[in-house]
Amino acid sequence: MQAQVLDIRPIAKFRRSHSLPVPGNVLVRQGQSVSTSDILAEVDIPVSQVTVDIVRALGLSSKQEAEELIQHKVGERLEEKDIIAETGGLFSRVIRTPAPGLILAIQDGCVMIETKTRHVALEARIPGLVVEIQRNRKIVIEGVGTLIQGAWGNDKVGYGPLVNKASEREAALVGDAFAIDVRGSIVLAGTVLDSTILEQAAAAGIAGLIAGSIPSRLIPAAQAQPYPILVTDGFGIMGMNQLAYQLLSTNEGRDAAINATPMNQRKGVRPEVVIPLPVDGQMFDGFCEYQAGQMVHINAYPFAGQTGIIEKVSLSNTLLPSGLRAPAAEVRIDQVKKVIPLANLEVISIETELSAET
């Protein structure tokens, strides 16, 4: 049975692709090195438009007559009070644009002007090399370094040196952690219990926060922060899984990039932390099956955030403590065996990598 995978590796090579909703201007070239907040490509998408009916405005008798009087073509940009159409003659009447903008269409004697656009800028989100550009729309970046995937993010990106403010993996972040040394840094915490801590972190000018967990009531406050927040394990006060904590805390002082993109199953993206390293790593394709001996991460209540080792896999329906029956595994967590449905287990990729090597 195909396993769900959580990619946590000390040295990894990985590719991430980013796409504009429509083709636009690509600002990078193949082979270029990019950092987290670099803009790869951009495009403007119309969100507001105004229609000027020349026939009605000039009291004309036909659409054709109107179109002959229009002085611009589709694609031309109109500035403030530019003339759109003019009758000419001694008592010439003119129609001026009600707002500056791009002419999107001229149809049936009407001129449609794009007055407001949504600017879409594609950030690199991870440091790496541009390895592929497709049709002015899709850009693929390859990165190398320590990779730690997470569970939730507030859709922001950041970069800075890692500062560990968690003495242990469950430790809650406290307000007095924000001394001058955290400005511009990525702060590591077990959990955050109060929204005022998030506000204090913003005031201290941190570049990002990596927490093992946050209570779900803090979601709105976390989303409102100006810096990226990445939660590795989920909602509650359980703190960070042991492996992620170990990797992050031992890399204290190194620069880390947070891509706190929200998890999106349809697109296959998760929030992640990358600590760039000047070494070569291995690609991992994400395919593996549940097997005894694998290290797994539990992603569901009430064991979310715990890691353990699979002792036995049962692909047939197994009776769970809940009374349901489902394919399950016997997982050893802190020397205690628990029966957990396979649907709640993510194989940690570090293990698959090690087993592939052996």
Place this chain on the structure above:
Amino acid sequence: MSTKSLDAVSLIALDLGTTNTRANLFDVADGQYRFIASGSSPSTIYAPFFDVGESIYQSLDKLQKITGRILLDKEANLIIPSQAGGEGADGLVVTYSCGRPLNLVTVGLLGDASLEAINELAGSVNGKVVESIGINDRRSIDERADAILAAKPDLILFAGGTDNGASRSVLKMSDLICRILQTMPAEERPAVFYCGNQALAAEVKDQVERFTAIDIAPNIRPEIDRIEIEKVGSALTPLINRIQGNNVKGLSRIATICNTPPESSATAAGKIVRFLSATNDPQKGVLAFDVGAGSSSVTAGFGSSTSVNSFPFGTGSGMAEFLKRANIEQIHQWLPRDISLEDLRDALYQKTLSPESLPATREALAIELAATRQILREMVREIRLRGGLTASSYDPIVASGATLTRGTSAAEILLTLLDGIQPAGITTLILDKHSIISSLGAVAVVQPYLPIQVLESSAFTNLATVVSPLSDSRAGTEILNVRLEYSDGRVSEASVTKGTLVALPLKPGETANLYLEPMHRTRIEASGLVEDFYKVNGGICGLIIDARGRPLNMPENEEEREELYDSWKVALGE
């Protein structure tokens, strides 16, 4: 692909869900069509496969192992038609609920005519109506255009005018649609589905297809007093398949070997509801609930009308959408005190991060069933708002969905359904334990006898016949005397007090005569009339008198609430 009727004996129905893919096998046994077995596999719509093909293969492979019948050839292709040695199957149909919920814009003329009809059609599609525009919309053309641009629609559903009726207004709306389409980048333009005045169909098509793809369908309201939801819904299916074919990789591929185009699970289930409501008690309607992982649906049938209602929320990947509208305190009222509101909120939001996860402990199961109750309540509330519940009572009520069918006890399922749906009158609650109702609807197109015979078989579980009296009396007041006379002469009697649940034994397959003696102005049916006796069927949980009142309100005090809830569970044998 055209739909072909079959003399087929064996059929495979694939149901592609967000969490699971199921392969259901139907065949003839003892001269009757029967549901034989089902193979289920986790869906591979997401990473790392991003293609349903793998889970289709896995579910067919499981079905092979369960039945011992060879269904796949050496190249892993499904063997169709069946071979002389019994390998393969004679036909294949596909239903799906795994597509991305679509953003829909509805465009019509009058709010109580074409716009109402097109909104009803939109309700049957897995998605959200993000903007609705009629001729009496007071916003300026530019404001309406901006609203549609902001909505980022996947599909514009456009109706208006009876046949040979209004034309100027329809063309005006068509013009508005074209203007908006022109302002969008070509890659972002939605498809358009036109089902208005047929006299204008060619002109509308000419206008719109310069900018985007347009499908023309029969008029949804050909006459002012006639609505053709079902016919137009069938015409919409290929377009939805094309759009979802881009979202669900592998769907278009499997469609090429199907006997009929794939259709949404909700639409297919609607056909069975239509059949049941045409053959059952004409005074009562039929309801079918499907609580899915990504999306859910309710289909209501009454007489000749059927209303299919899809909702973009569920207990798995649809939980995030549900939490946007859910009141967590209301979900909490169904839980024991030792699960705090904070823990509940965290567990539900954690589910949005791992939508495929299953309840591993009793507490996690209690949370999932509590959320299911509120999902059912939300669907009932929404369908009422849409005017979809026209009958005064419904019998039977069919329930399906993985949350309800994956091994929870019958009593827990029954209590969840009663708390969530709160049926009125006398009704039979049926569990679609194999989740085959949509498969039967799809199969009906190619083999009409199959669903009828399978519905009569034991493929569906009768949970209970439920009597829900209405009374204004205080809790604790005796409101009903019940006498149940079994066919073998035995008798069960009970005196029912307001606020209680009472179960009387009546096994599946048994029938009995039920005598009811209401007291203190207690009403059984909406009409207020009480028949001499009712012939009732048995179920796993027997005959249930749900005297808890409607709407069902829980005490605010946590201790009282938990005691009351425990007493209901005990009454149902939990």
